[in-house]
Amino acid sequence: MREESLAIKDLHAEGRVYASRALLAFFLVVVGCGILVARMVWLQVLQHDVYVTESDRNRLHLQSVPPIRGLIHDRNGVLLADNRPIHSLTVIKERVPDIEHTLAQVQQLVPLEAAEIERFRERMTRARRPFESVPLRFKLREDEIARIAVNRHLLPGVQVEATLARYYPFGEAFAHSVGYVGRINESELKQLDQTDYAGTHHIGKIGVEKFYESRLHGTVGHQTVETDARGRVLRVIERTDPKPGQALQLSLDAGLQKAAIQALDGRRGAVVALDVNTGGVLALVSQPSYDPNPFVAGIDAKSYGLLRDSPDLPLFNRALRGRYPPGSTIKPFVALAGLDTGMVTRKSTVRDPGFFRLPNDTRKYRDWKKWGHGSEVDLDKAIVQSCDTYFYDLAFRLGIDRMHEYLSHFGFGQATGVDIVEEISGLLPSREWKRNAYRDGWYHGDTVNVGIGQGFMLVTPMRLATATAMLARRGAWVQPSLAMDAPAGPPRDRDMVLRNPGHWEPILQAMHSVVHSPAGTAHRISKDAQYEMAGKTGTAQVIGIAQDEEYDEAKVAERNRDHALFIAYAPYEEPEIAVAIIVENGGHGGATAAPIARVLFDAWLGSRGPIEQQALAQVILNVR
């Protein structure tokens, strides 16, 4: 069998077949090599540039270096918003093998609250850049940092990061003016310049921090770093330093602010003090307030809930958003309109039986003084004693249109445009406004109420202070601002020009008498004063009082008591400071609100002199 098969086998022919197949195979090998070479030429020569770019993009990363936020000082250099180093515990997801295990281990070293863990998980799921750290806990204490450091080898991907965080040394004193920064939220992120905010975690949320965000933030810096595949930075190749945010000096005076808060003495209310000549805001108080510091890292829901649901509304900025009836504080402005339109003269009088009645109407508009201010009430007496009947009568004769015109000149009904975004306007009613708002006509009764600052009319403390400063400047426009170098001075064309500039004098003299005449509603605050001042008290009704019903303070619940108001400026001859004060449910303006003005004036005028101020600034600088 074997011999036979061998005999049949033609070895020579088989060799030739093999040779042809082998040569063909070798040809295919060469073709195969050609394919590989062609592919390599494509990758290494023709597409070389593309892959060089990709290779660089692999290893080179542009990192953002966030700028340091600008500091905020008061007018004397006292620091109102500082940057302080805080240590936070952060996690880099890509380096953590098992996140649950790591969390459990961290938990043993540093106590984590359930809310913290929950927010951490939330942040983890949000869109992030690769290898970006996610904060787990803010504000580690020294001993906690030490415990983490010792156990570092057990916690891959967990690190303690030192960052600068905003700190407000005065706590709640400036929450309603300086405001605060907080973590950038998703809707803000969409509107921000992604490049400029690439390394920034915080943004001004409210107050000056928000209004001057672009100045305070600064310009982001960049560095190109080389990293390996695990994202470890090996070296910095190129760096552009960030430009720190500009420091901001405010016209606020920390001392005055504190004085105002102390004078309010825990009552709900607002105080606005302005530099009459520049419009600079010297004090801006809204009480009660809140500590802005927890908001920087992110306040927990429970604490926030307490603030939000408090009946005292600590989060509410009364100075800029509180809309109050001006009450009798509107009277000097109405009186000015009366004089300038010739409806009254300085000498003309009104009889006050304790109420006012419209012609052909039985309804009584009551004076605050049950038996009236006598048979001959002139302008001066009407302001000094705050006679309602006089102003009911004057308002009726002026009519709403003329009152609206004159009050508009003082900016009533408009926002002041102070450099805080949250500000809203009050309400200066007009026929047109009522038609739109109520689909109803304007009645004489409406006019009469506006005459004593009740009814539809509403003002914010900020507007009231600004209008007071305009009185002090005899009609020159006042533009309030918090920043010392606030843009754009007051527009000249908004100055109030009277037909007879002599009409300012009787009004201002009457306001002087309010404080300095024994009959004045605020005469008590003039005791032992080293300077003279002018003011007007106001008492605004919170609830309507029915016809023939008497207002009895004792009977009314505290929340329904009248608001106490006071506007004033000082010194009388050369005004420097104007204030508007509202004490909610404070009762009589003269008794509750006016003494606060005295405290402010004493603090501002008494303690001030160029030398003293320099000395104070020096002390502050030395301390820092």
Added chain:
Amino acid sequence: MSANRDFLRQMPSLGMELRSAPALSMRMHFDPLLLLPILVVLAAGGFVLYSASGQNIDYVIRQGVRVGIALVVMITLAQFDPRQYRGWSPWIYLVGLVLVIGVLFYGADIKGAQRWLTLPGGTRFQPSELMKLALPMMLAWYLGEQRLPPRFRHVLVCLVLIALPAGIIARQPDLGTALLIAVSGLLVLWLAGLQWRFIFGFATLAAAAAPLLWYNMHEYQQQRVLTLLDLGADPLGAGWNINQSMIAIGSGGMEGKGWLQGTQSQLDFLPESHTDFIIAVLAEEWGLMGVLALLCAYLMIIARGIYIGMQAQDTYSRLLAGTITLTFFVYVFVNIGMVAGILPVVGVPLPLISYGGTSVVTLMAGFGMLMSIQTHRKLLA
């Protein structure tokens, strides 16, 4: 037998060699023209490995030891006469088959696949590697006994002999090795002069069977094929390896970034850079020039192997020499093609360069047989 010998004596080339005294290399049974390019590639591989391992000399030393063992294996195998191999072929094939089946039951589980047998003493080896040589030997033995070109029933027997080990290895699962082993078997048939009508017939059948194969693949195997078809789809997932290796190769350019200067490999962007993807390190650091030089060295080895096959005196030696050589090229092509992104990712190391002992020992064993075939011819006379 005597008629046979007469016939051979008439061949002029043989007469020439018989007259001259056998060279030293012939007596030592090594082939310098084959050995030289092999040593060049091995030496170059050491440098590339040093860079690819993150400049870890330990890797180079360990690989050096394996190369030393492989060289000993090669020289040892070169001493035996090819006819002895022919006699052992069926038994080696059977042992290989048993071991491959044994792996299924007793294999060590590494990365979800059972490919390794642990020998007493802790050494592990892959029986499928043995199959890479055993199958061509078996087929060469079988076809060497037949009249060529093979008839249909012989082809069928061969296909069964191929399908047995390939099918079992595919179950390990190691589809890449199974395919490569199947290819080496088919190469034997091709060199034996398989008729074109069979080739086209089987090609048609294979095309028809492709969907079947697809549905029998593991998910990760399907994923690898899909990855090849659409690279950009998932750059951080399955496509990561290929994407990074293409970046490494492409950024190397004409002259490369320089030894130890490749950012892709030195900064760990390139996965498996010292094993299957080592060509990317070479391409990144030595550029197109380096790749061309390596391909030239490989071509010299292949050309020499083909020549040895053509010089061989019996069908068994011819088929074995040709298959060993062509299989070597298949490894080269599949590995570089995979790393360069024109073939799916299969676990094939780059011959003589990738880190790992099994591959280099198997390859050198094959080269030992080539040398045996080349240096034992005169003894036939």
